[in-house]
Amino acid sequence: MGKTVIEKIIQSHTTDEVAPGKIVWMDLDIRSARDFGGPNVVKSYEREYAGLPLADKTKTFFTFDLCAPACTLKYADNQQVCRDFARKNGVEVFDVDSGVGTHVLMEEGLARANGTVVGTDSHMNILGALGVFGQGMGDVDITFAFRTGRTWFEVPDSVKVVLKGTFSKPTSAKDLTLYLLKVLGTKKIALRSAEFTGPAVAGLSLAGRLTLCSMVTEMAGIIGFIPECGPEARREIERYSKTAFSPWAADADAGYAEAIEVDVSSLPPQVAAPPSPTNVRPAAELRGTKIDSGFIGSCTNGRFEDFVEAARLLKGRKVKKGIMLKIVPATRRVYEELLVQGILQELFEAGAIVVNPGCGGCAEGHVGLTGKGEVQISTGNRNFAGKQGKGQTYLASPAVVAASCVLGQIAGPEDL
Amino acid sequence: MNTTSHRGRIWVLTDPSGKLIEDIDTDQIFHNAHLHITEIAEMGPYALGNLEGWKDFPKKAKPGDIIAAGRNFGAGSSRQQAVDCFIALQVGALLAPSFSSIYFRNAVNSGFPILRCGELDSLVAGKKLESGDEVEVDFLSGRGLHLTKKRAFTVEPMSAVQRDIFRQGNLFAFGRSFSR
Numbered sequence: 001m002g003k004t005v006i007e008k009i010i011q012s013h014t015t016d017e018v019a020p021g022k023i024v025w026m027d028l029d030i031r032s033a034r035d036f037g038g039p040n041v042v043k044s045y046e047r048e049y050a051g052l053p054l055a056d057k058t059k060t061f062f063t064f065d066l067c068a069p070a071c072t073l074k075y076a077d078n079q080q081v082c083r084d085f086a087r088k089n090g091v092e093v094f095d096v097d098s099g100v101g102t103h104v105l106m107e108e109g110l111a112r113a114n115g116t117v118v119g120t121d122s123h124m125n126i127l128g129a130l131g132v133f134g135q136g137m138g139d140v141d142i143t144f145a146f147r148t149g150r151t152w153f154e155v156p157d158s159v160k161v162v163l164k165g166t167f168s169k170p171t172s173a174k175d176l177t178l179y180l181l182k183v184l185g186t187k188k189i190a191l192r193s194a195e196f197t198g199p200a201v202a203g204l205s206l207a208g209r210l211t212l213c214s215m216v217t218e219m220a221g222i223i224g225f226i227p228e229c230g231p232e233a234r235r236e237i238e239r240y241s242k243t244a245f246s247p248w249a250a251d252a253d254a255g256y257a258e259a260i261e262v263d264v265s266s267l268p269p270q271v272a273a274p275p276s277p278t279n280v281r282p283a284a285e286l287r288g289t290k291i292d293s294g295f296i297g298s299c300t301n302g303r304f305e306d307f308v309e310a311a312r313l314l315k316g317r318k319v320k321k322g323i324m325l326k327i328v329p330a331t332r333r334v335y336e337e338l339l340v341q342g343i344l345q346e347l348f349e350a351g352a353i354v355v356n357p358g359c360g361g362c363a364e365g366h367v368g369l370t371g372k373g374e375v376q377i378s379t380g381n382r383n384f385a386g387k388q389g390k391g392q393t394y395l396a397s398p399a400v401v402a403a404s405c406v407l408g409q410i411a412g413p414e415d416l
Numbered sequence: 417m418n419t420t421s422h423r424g425r426i427w428v429l430t431d432p433s434g435k436l437i438e439d440i441d442t443d444q445i446f447h448n449a450h451l452h453i454t455e456i457a458e459m460g461p462y463a464l465g466n467l468e469g470w471k472d473f474p475k476k477a478k479p480g481d482i483i484a485a486g487r488n489f490g491a492g493s494s495r496q497q498a499v500d501c502f503i504a505l506q507v508g509a510l511l512a513p514s515f516s517s518i519y520f521r522n523a524v525n526s527g528f529p530i531l532r533c534g535e536l537d538s539l540v541a542g543k544k545l546e547s548g549d550e551v552e553v554d555f556l557s558g559r560g561l562h563l564t565k566k567r568a569f570t571v572e573p574m575s576a577v578q579r580d581i582f583r584q585g586n587l588f589a590f591g592r593s594f595s596r
Contacts, residue, residue: 023577036451040496043454048588066451074452122442122494122518138496138522144587152577156517186439186488191517220488222517276439363448382492386466387443 002251004158005225006193009133009248013116020157020257028059029115031145034101035064036363037120039078040139042085045146054089055149061110062086062093063101063119067365068358070096075365099331099357100299102126102134103210107240107333113247118145123299123381125216125223129209130237131247133223156193156222157257158250163198165265170413172309173208174301174379174397176200177215178270182280183262190220192257195227195250200264202228206236207303214300215381218277269412271377272395275385283400286410292391293376294325294405295368296398297360301379302330304337310402311346313413319351320408325401326367327352328360352405361388377404418527418582420574423552423563424480424508428540429470430547436540438486440467442498442519451495459497460504479506482551484536487512490519499523509553511571513537524578525587529555532572539569555582 003011007018016024033041054060062082067075079096086093094104101121105111113131118124120142127134137151145151161184167176194216201212209226216224227249229237237245269283296302296310307327319325327347329335335357338344344354353367361368362380370376370391379401383393394410403411429437444467446459453459464473483502489512490498499522502510509529513536523530531553539545549564558573574582584590 023575037494037496040454044588072452078452078454120494122492124494136494136518138494138499138518138525140496140525140587141521144525144591148591154575186491190488190514217492220491220516363451382441382443384441384443384492385468386447387441 001255002253004193004250004254004256005195005227005248006133006158006223007155009114009116010153010155012114018155020155023152023154025150025152026116027150028118028145030059030105030110030117031142032061032063032101032105032119033142034066034120035075035079035082036066037139037142038062038082041143041146042081044139044143048143049147052147054146057090060091060146062091063098063104064096065100065359066363068096071365097332100302100359102299103330106130107331109241112241113245118142123214123217126210126214126299128216128223128225129213131225156191158193158195159189160256160259161194161196162259162261163196163200164261164263166199167264167267170399171267171269172397172399173204173211175267175270176264177212178272178280178395179264179267180262181215181218181272181278184219185278186220188260191222193222194224196224197228201226203230204233205305206233207305209233210303211300215277218381269397269400271400271410272383274383274392274394277382277395283396283410283412289410290375291323291377291404291409292374293323294401295360295376295378295380296401297328297330298362298380299330300381301398302328302334304334306379306398307338307343307347310398311343313399313402313416314350315346317350317406319405323405323408325352325405327354328367329357331357377401377410418585420556421552421554422508422529424482426482426484426547426549426551428545428547429483429485430540432469436486436537439488439491440485441492442490442495443492445498446495446501451497453497456500456504459501463501463505474505477505477507480508482509482511483507484545485512487514488516490516494518496522499526499528503528511536524581527582527586529582531555535569
């Protein structure tokens with residue numbers, strides 16, 4: 001029988017026989033740790049492997065994105081622990097000036113199609129957007145990977161998610177993603193590798209591909225791939241990787257545990273209400289819900305085009321007085337592009353707060369936190385109770401967040 | 417070397433209606449406000465610190481206690497602390513119908529007994545398993561004994577890799593024992 005995308009990638013990194021349910025030992029092309037998890041990795045490494053070399057320092061990286069730059073003494077200490085270890089071992093650090101680690105690994109051409117990349121980020125599987133088997137792991141796993149360059153992995157079942165129909169603006173990749181969270185929940189693709197197909201995803205931009213693949217984590221999936229790729233996304237991926245983009249597709253006779261059809265034609269904008277990313281409703285049903293703040297950024301919606309979309313809607317308008325709109329580009333390169341093209345100025349003039357690249361409020365170290373009673377609308381990927389503070393977080397697209405911040409209540413672009 | 421069965425008092429993580437809580441995420445298990453902590457010994461007091469109804473768990477738990485939770489336990493972040501906080505409290509085993517992939521790996525790699533138990537929902541719904549009950553679980557055969565209510569149940573036995581890592585103590589010890 002033929003192989004699915006994940007089976008092909010794993011098979012090319014192991015001598016063990018690959019089949020769903022089998023546990024194999026596989027080689028890891030890139031292993032990384034963040035300022036969260038990283039210090040634990042250093043501590044474990046120095047305890048378990050004192051004096052022993054890394055398997056390959058050129059394949060080992062630190063990416064600081066969580067508390068960037070450090071705004072607590074604990075994180076300042078933890079980052080320095082990683083820097084000291086990195087200097088001692090000749091490891092490159094993408095420091096607090098760089099941005100979200102997964103995006104940096106992409107932009108630096110380190111995460112390449114058909115490769116394997118691990119790190120202490122549960123959204124590492126966002127790299128499925130590039131045809132990379134990315135996987136988030138804890139610090140024990142990553143310590144072991146630093147030392148050995150390998151890990152064990154149970155080959156997951158694959159599932160095909162066939163999207164019927166297409167949608168058009170103002171509906172975006174985020175709305176599609178939220179709708180899939182509603183339909184697939186945390187059960188349908190749980191612990192499986194998903195392959196998304198159909199015209200609704202084939203034409204997605206790179207930013208859109210990243211948005212969809214990032215939230216496979218919230219669907220409880222192992223990873224999501226989009227084997228088809230339009231010319232626009234291909235150009236952008238190749239701009240970073242500087243090699244031809246040739247992600248593997250499944251064999252015609254590959255075995256899937258299930259094929260799921262989802263009709264996404266004429267899809268309207270969607271919003272996930274607290275306390276779960278799967279608690280999704282059409283944005284129109286939540287219209288009028290008062291908000292206190294907005295957030296545009298995160299690994300899910302922190303690309304150039306996400307901010308351009310927000311700026312387009314904010315042009316000639318102002319963020320409503322008293323509403324705090326926070327803008328966090330995913331990376332320094334995104335920030336630079338926004339700066340050079342004047343987008344940051346447009347966002348600033350509309351009243352937004354623009355800060356340096358990083359993960360935003362998904363962890364406690366950056367902007368996007370809420371106080372008790374505060375209602376935030378965010379382009380992030382999680383709104384679990386207490387995650388970003390005691391307030392309530394709604395998840396939406398950049399367009400919906402921008403429109404909501406102009407009106408001070410949940411709204412779609414059509415309400416402006 | 418770790419022993420391959422465990423007996424202890426069970427805590428069934430239920431909501432006020434008595435239903436097993438599903439999709440408990442790592443921010444409910446070990447909130448991101450404490451991510452800077454790198455010493456396992458310091459993590460215990462934060463276990464389940466953001467899970468409504470269970471915030472006092474570290475005060476109630478005794479070494480050797482077992483935890484039973486709803487499906488997709490450990491969703492969310494990759495933080496090892498969400499496993500380590502239970503190790504700090506010396507929790508003896510963790511049962512759920514399913515776990516997030518990363519969480520499950522983290523527990524396996526730390527040599528912490530984590531076991532899938534498909535029967536949990538029906539056991540809890542039928543009040544055949546309640547907090548405070550005494551149970552015994554054999555990790556290799558998957559045999560579960562409910563000592564308080566005198567009945568048997570089953571869990572999915574450890575896989576070969578999980579068993580080997582568990583026996584050695586953790587992934588590091590296993591790696592040293594292993595020549596490939």
